[in-house]
Amino acid sequence: MKNKWIISGVLTFLILGGGTYYFLYMKENIPMQLTASSNLIKATDEDVSEPQVELKDLKEVIHETQKLVVKIELEDGSLGSGFLYNDKGDIVTNAHVVANAKEVKVNTTDSKEFTGEVIGISNDTDIAVVRVEGLKEVAPLKIARTRTAEIGDEVLALGSPLGFQNTVTTGIISGLERDLNIDNFKYEDVYQISAPIAPGNSGGPLVDRKTGEVLGINSAASNQGTIGFSIPITDVLPLIEGWSETPMTSLPNVSFQSEQPLFDGGGSIEEYAQYVVNYFYESLNFGDYVTAYSLLGSSWQSKTNYTDFRKGYLDTTSVYVEEIILSNEEEAVTAVATIVADERNNGANKTARYKVTYELGYENDQLKLLSGKGEEIK
Template sequence: MRSGRFLPILISAFIFIAGILMFLVLHQQWEKKEIAVNNPIIQKVNTESQKLDLKSIIHESEKNVLQIEGQSESSTKTGSGFLYNERGDIITNAHVINEADVIYARTADAQVYPAAVVGSSEEIDIAVIRVPQLAGQNYASVEKTETAEIGDEVIALGSPHGFQSTVTLGIISGAERNFSVDGYTYSNAYQISAPITHGNSGGPLINRYTGEVIGINSVGTADGTIGFSIPLPEVIEQIEQWSNEVQNDELEFAQPEDVITSLQPESIVEDAEYLVDYFLDSIAIRDYVNAYTLLGSSLQMKWDYSDFRDRYIQIVDINYSEMSSNMTENNSISMQTEIEIESNQPNQEQTKHTTNHYEFHIGYENDQLKILDIKVEET
């Protein structure tokens, strides 16, 4: 009787112990096994945390970088700046626009606008100028709180010696540098290995990984091997205060038509050449929207955006020879070059290479340079 009474108890105990042992074994295997998660949200986060494409960062950043020209009776100063808010405000160095009677801002697509001073410091080398025509356009993403660290990779953009949208690469090679130059005090400045020379002043220093502006390029050594940049977190409060306090009706601007009449013929040709370069670069990087905005109204009436995109969407790469330019009447320019195009072929693995003779007709439309016509001849 006793053996019959305890037999169920023994069986239950055996099952219980066996269950515990099985659970421990499965738990140990589960901890060792890597779990593959097919979650689109997680995949998106992982993708966005990766290093951004350098060419894309530069192309997008160039849209916000401007060449700044401050003219007075005795001199003309040239520097750089970058669009940073929806009001059309541009951050630059104070020494670029100091004592200027008239200020012009030249955009990446060679458009020239009059600017007015929103705020300028006599102690810190920072200033804000405004171009109302740029209000509402996409502006640079800036880092307002976190400072960069030594070793961080950076991109410096500017217009040294008048060469618009020049790019140099480097790293943060030093931090918290304090010094004075020409009456301006620089505190906690970044020392960078990316060269800064005349014309870079006021341009953006960009984080290579995020594409955000982290500083204002300001000073370079005589040999151009070392540069210094003002960290944005050090000055952003003052910059935003200026921007928020000033309204457009309080500012004085030169007339847009005065800008054109003040330009020298060689300057107009340079702007036209840059406009075509920018157009072809936009096509090469597949930024068709940006390229389309460079066309005049006659071409946009001829091709709507969909037609324009279809003309160039198969292009893989573009290479072109040095352009020859001729000034015609009414400040218009004829530009000619040989362009080699590599393009995809539908339903084929190999790409096709063609070389054609292109003629661009550049002229003013509503006081701004536009591509008015494009002619292509097979060679």
């Protein structure tokens, strides 16, 4: 009987002790769990957050974008711009750039020329799509599919104003939701931009200065001041994608006069020569040896194959043009440039300055570096 009382007392003590411990544990920990962030909510927040967009250097954005912007020419000599939208070889441009044309000439930055077919065009919205078979499988520009621009966003406008292919101007989004009518086209909720644009810019991309994403299609400019207008790409994506999936079998007549007649050589040959020399070294600076090599004339390329050309610049870590002096003789231009290069030499880095002299002239309507020579400035 005594043993039973002892066992009963022990059990009672254990029950009371366990209950007290559980009460104290609940009092200490449950409030903390109630105020702690939910793992489910945390996981959900991480899942729905938008991916971080990579920010890029200005020169990097320009270089990557320029290669995918084209000049569009019609038989009557009028011109405009466009940009590669997808890997089917589809070029987005303005309807008024390719109005009433079935086929157009498309020129790329590396001086290649293609024939493009208009596969979609609107007579209400100033948008058209040109398919270029030769540009299939080429990686296109990145499109801001869900993000719209805001006032103050820094932007780049690329195109071929007055025939100067792949000219870049900078500015900001200076206005939103602008409405205007030009001939039969209605421009609704378009961006107003401060980046200067001119005839030939139409159809070129409006690019985010920090990410390189296409925000809009440059379409019109004010006659006064440096005010331009760009159609938000998000507003016309369904139209563009519809034509890409199902090209139009017959094209409507578009009552809009095409832009500016193409000037001889797109401006003065000296200005174009300066652009070509700068673009040559810009391509080298980014390791884009293919584009740089394409700027050489056929005679130079016949004497120097691509492999040897590339090998000659592999130890150049960076290079830029310090000064260019141009002289013009009839259809040829001599460019004397001072360049600064950072080079690797037997494991050591050094900075050197060179004087280089180029002869430039036209081949198949494209200005090329026909010959060149250089010497180090001691």
